[in-house]
Amino acid sequence: MTVALPKIDYKADSESDIEVMTIAETFVKLTKTTEHNPFEVHKIQFYFILVVTENFYSHYVDFKFYELKKGSVLFVAKNQVQHFTENFKNVKGYCIILNSQFLEQNYFMSQNHNLNRLYNYHLENPVIHEEEMGKDEFIDIVKKLYFEYTLPSNFAKADILRAYIDIILLKAERVKQQHAISGVKTKWLEIFNEFRNSLAANYIKTRSSRDYSAELLISYKLLNDIVKSTTGKTVKAFIDDFVVVEIKRYLVTTSLSVKEISYKTGFDEPANMTKFFKKNTQTTPLKFRE
Incomplete structure (x- = not known):
């Protein structure tokens, strides 16, 4: 169960x-x-x-x-x-x-x-x-x-x-x-929040940085500059970190199998999710759950 x-x-x-x-x-x-x-x-x-x-x-x-x-x-x-x-x-x-x-x-x-x-x-x-x-x-x-x-x-x-x-x-x-990083424009914060909300709604469908910049009607370079200036990470790194947190939530707070979690977080194959998770956390999903 x-x-x-x-x-x-x-x-x-x-x-x-x-x-x-x-x-x-x-x-x-x-x-x-x-x-x-x-x-x-x-x-x-x-x-x-x-x-x-x-x-x-x-x-x-x-x-x-x-x-x-x-x-x-x-x-x-x-x-x-x-x-x-x-x-x-x-x-x-x-x-x-x-x-x-x-x-x-x-x-x-x-x-x-x-x-x-x-x-x-x-x-x-x-x-x-x-x-x-x-x-x-x-x-x-x-x-x-x-x-x-x-x-x-x-x-x-x-x-x-x-x-x-x-x-x-x-x-x-x-x-x-x-106490925030100086020089970050208010408009950029607003765009970052739009990006974050879109990511939360769509990360299962796409983890492509260019898909999100297209949705926001801005260039990939501008989105990358905005995310980097506000978080210190590239768009790709931010998306990867976001997905890792979602996987961790499933691992720690449910008894779903790795296979079930991989499908719920947008991966076609459990092996791909395991590889992605290990690359970003230096541990496997099962070891993290333990």
Whole structure:
């Protein structure tokens, strides 16, 4: 029997697109979860923000543990795989869960807000530490967000919650912009994001760099320059890395055979997928799974 990776949808306790809890409240909720084990790998179908205010915590996202401390904020995107660790119960802070449709409509497809770097896990580190903020900080804003979320009055609550989320996301984007590679044009970031979205939708059909440049109506050279300036990789290397991550997700989080995974990730033959994976990771799919 094939065991599929649990996909966890947005299920707030209210009709709001935003859910805010303390880490203690979140831990209690996690221990009552029956649909999946939050302390084992699962894929989220929403956007998640984890803010640490006291102690240290290590959170697993896409085959890596991220170390968090006081003032650290972790941004986990929809479709990433993650799991909580046991030390979660010893940490203080807040968890913010955002409905994917709300975030995508208001921040990724909106002309008013343009989050080019935040939640762009192919481009940026998902963690912002307190020292990166300079004189600024997230904690006070998050505390106000939580206060408003738990306030009994519902008058203008949704608008106020969205205003605080607006501040948090834009502050985070500003930090990412300040620490980004200098000289990368905003238009190039927009094209890179279009390329990344197209790759996510079509990598099973094609891994050809020229197919993606043609779809974007730009030259291969320009696409290669854009990807290289934003990620430090050629288009081909970026595509290969993207596919490797997708293969790893299947290997670690399902019991699908190598043959099944090869077809699901766009390879005609399992041998070709194994060769591709070994070339890019220096190990075989089965050894990686072990």
